[in-house]
Amino acid sequence: AFVVTENCIKCKYTDCVEVCPVDCFYEGPNFLVINPDECIDCALCEPECPAEAIYEEDDVPAGQEHFIELNAELSEEWPNITEQKDPLPDAAEWDGKEGKFELLEK
Numbered sequence: 879a880f881v882v883t884e885n886c887i888k889c890k891y892t893d894c895v896e897v898c899p900v901d902c903f904y905e906g907p908n909f910l911v912i913n914p915d916e917c918i919d920c921a922l923c924e925p926e927c928p929a930e931a932i933y934e935e936d937d938v939p940a941g942q943e944h945f946i947e948l949n950a951e952l953s954e955e956w957p958n959i960t961e962q963k964d965p966l967p968d969a970a971e972w973d974g975k976e977g978k979f980e981l982l983e984k
């Protein structure tokens with residue numbers, strides 16, 4: 879399955895949800911996740927993310943492996959999102975910043 883990683887936090891551009899053929903994105907306050915049981919590995923979302931936050935499970939950057947389990951967990955709790963919306967207000971400012979994991983809201 880594909881996985882949303884740290885750089886989505888506080889950006890949440892949502893371009894990804896528009897292209898997913900199985901609508902398997904789920905939305906929290908400042909982050910999105912993919913339900914790994916629903917993702918069909920089509921890879922369409924990966925190039926759509928302006929923050930380059932989406933990776934195939936086997937290609938998740940070193941140190942971000944915990945996002946694999948996090949996507950699985952939070953996708954069971956958060957509501958489905960299927961249409962693009964405005965990014966978070968300071969998305970451009972937060973894009974690429976390190977250490978955003980501690981700012982994740984659940």
Ligand code: SF4
Pocket residue numbers: 880897898899900901902903912916917918919920921922923924
């Ligand atoms: Fe959806 Fe395809 Fe991305 Fe999986 S890889 S989340 S099915 S767009």
Ligand code: F3S
Pocket residue numbers: 882885886887889890891892893894895909910926927928929930931932
């Ligand atoms: Fe997040 Fe990128 Fe989608 S920033 S909301 S994974 S387009």
